[in-house]
Amino acid sequence: MTTTLADGEWHRLHPASPLLRGGIFIVAVLGFIIANLRERLIDVFFGVPRYGGDPIDAILERGAVGWALLAVAVVLLLILAVFYLSWRMHTFRVTAEVVEVRSGMLFRSNRRARLDRIQGVNIVRPFIPRLIGAAKLEVSVAGQDANVQLAYLGSALADQLRRDILRLASGLRQQAVPVPEAALAPDVALAPAAGAGLGPEPVYAPAAAFSVADRARDFFAPELDPDAAPPESVVRIPLGRLIGSVVCSGFTVFVVLAGIALIVSVTAGGSDWLFVAFIPTLVAGVSFYFTRVTKSLRYSIAGTPDGVRVGFGLLTTSNETLPPGRIHAIGVSQPLLWRPFGWWQVRINTAGHSSTKGAAGEANTTTLPVGTLADVARVLELILPGFDSAEQQTLIERGLRSKGGDDGFTNAPRRAAWLHPFSWRRTGYTVSDGIALLRRGVIARELVLVPLARLQSVAISQGPVTRMLRLGSARLHTVAGPVSAYLGVVDAAEALVFFDRIASGAVSSAQADTSHHWNQPHQDQPNVERPHQDHPAWYPTNGVTE
Structure with missing residues (x-):
């Protein structure tokens, strides 16, 4: 069985997409719950008495444990229902002309990206989605705020969809070569349509074949697909050069000048509170250097x-x-x-x-x-x-x-x-x-x-x-x-x-x-062979006509 997501039919995203997109909200809720339970947890594990009012104590004293558990269950069910409806109502399709996304429950939106205006296709794999083999695909198009995002797809599906989109955008209107289902991620399968107006869509069943080895391969595999690009990058950035370029930046000059001004001010009789005011600058500097270096690693x-x-x-x-x-x-x-x-x-x-x-x-x-x-x-x-x-x-x-x-x-x-x-x-x-x-x-x-x-x-x-x-x-x-x-x-x-x-x-x-x-063959030579991608002339910008 073979498939492609660029078949003009409506498809759905990864079922975990609402959770991955709203992860900050979930973390905030969990932080709030843990903050309110911290004293009780200390009491349970260390026997330290609590002081002051405690909502848990009030619930226990009034015998409302059952109602409290019921309220928690209702809230969890509502969150799950919202996540499920958000996933059901967020669909996309790729035709020979556009990439189209429909989303929203109360307020519906429809975004289209014309293939002839595509400026680039970006695949981002944030750290948390990488743990479950998910990736975000972003189609950049000419115009202000005209980009279309598909967050999230299975990592293998995202790579295949990018190839399909670029193939269609190139002007080569040939049917995409389907990818064998066995070549996709082991937890990806096709299922019949699950809703009105929707065609075949990817179904992400619980990953029975999920293993730590699979995720480790995702983390350490080369960022450029060897099947779609030469195996070696034409440029490698040594770690020492990368760190040196970040250190030799305008921000470093600012930090050094601010430090000199601070020392001179304190030496001249200034208040010690200036050192405290300088702490946020140091924290921002460490974050700046760490982010700049880690984002450029494996370039x-x-x-x-x-x-x-x-x-x-x-x-x-x-x-x-x-x-x-x-x-x-x-x-x-x-x-x-x-x-x-x-x-x-x-x-x-x-x-x-x-x-x-x-x-x-x-x-x-x-x-x-x-x-x-x-x-x-x-x-x-x-x-x-x-x-x-x-x-x-x-x-x-x-x-x-x-x-x-x-x-x-x-x-x-x-x-x-x-x-x-x-x-x-x-x-x-x-x-x-x-x-x-x-x-x-x-x-x-x-x-x-x-x-x-x-x-x-x-x-x-x-x-x-x-x-x-x-x-x-x-x-x-x-x-x-x-x-x-x-x-x-x-x-x-x-x-x-x-x-x-x-x-x-x-x-x-x-x-x-x-x-x-760039992929359309010459009219007079319909079967002209394009240079291999490793050849210096692989990139045909001249001598090709429609």
Whole structure:
């Protein structure tokens, strides 16, 4: 027997989904009960007398134990009934056009995510759901608050559903290859429809085959599925580098300055209460460092037939697939404190933003938390396929490390030093093979790469001071995100050349781009074989037509 959740029929989530989503509420209720019973527990186990009023004592004295137990049973039954109805009323389906979710008991909601607007598919496995083999699948779509979440599914079902969604979104309208039921989790089976209007749905029976070994394999297995991605990540982040990058951050500078100010204040006769006020800062610092490190452990990035897969996390894991053509801008930056070590960070702009925090605890737009120049080159080869010739690699290296001059970039003139006395030499741009490269910054170096096929608009401007200096500024408009594509100063005459060059390049690149149908074969060669995913040309963005 075979099955797929992308069959256009309505399905239900994991039966434990209401409990996993409302776990904080349950913990709060249990904490309240334990807090009220703590004195009685101490009395029972240690024989310590109680003082003050105790609700348990009042119940015992009035002989209302039976009524109290009945009330507790009713409350538990009501909670179970609400959980059951919430699960029954929360359904989803995946068709050839949309991912649709219906939910709510009193107030019904219906959310749809169009497959042609999908920007990424993220699978998150929080620590508690991982214990029972559950995962959350989030479909990121272009638009504000347009994402669709399926929380929770069985871990194996979530992986299979992601492959189905990406296959449908690629434009390859072929029937999904069904997965043998034996290949799914041992506690997953198919059952006939259990309600009106619902088709076949996954039924999660009590895990008879559940074992500690199964859950251990889930915890220590590679985040990237070996069947869907190369077995080795193209980048590995050593633990020492990861810890060093977190320590050499702006937050550390703030903590050090606050500590120095505290010591100086107390030495000058300040009150000791300042030490007490500094304790929350220390607690926040420890939490900050721990979160940043654990979220980036087991980082991996690899290419798959459906896009770039990025995974990370130790206790709570996450891996997101970014389909071709969904990255609108790439920013490679180097803070000042990282320069002695040669470390860089890569961030991206996409039209859809995941609600789940990404690597290093930052927004889910950090593709490489920290890496060397060689690591940056490997990541750029994945997210900018085809942009890896020797000339283009030289441009990227010069954009990152060059101090300016005759290096292939069109740089700002010397008179720009009046406005940017330190960074004017590094401020410049170039265009190569449909990619605009913008270089700026001398204290914190930054290189921005914008695929012109994804560009929304280009603007040049000139204020009264820049007009007097015969300068201007330029900006490439992309979707909102952490990467800002702008040049603070540029020669006024060169600004016009920049505008024409970018505008014409954007039109021609958009007309030739077919990356949104990355799996669709060529009309003249319907059986053309795609390169293997391990091959450098596995990511077909050019030479493919609808």
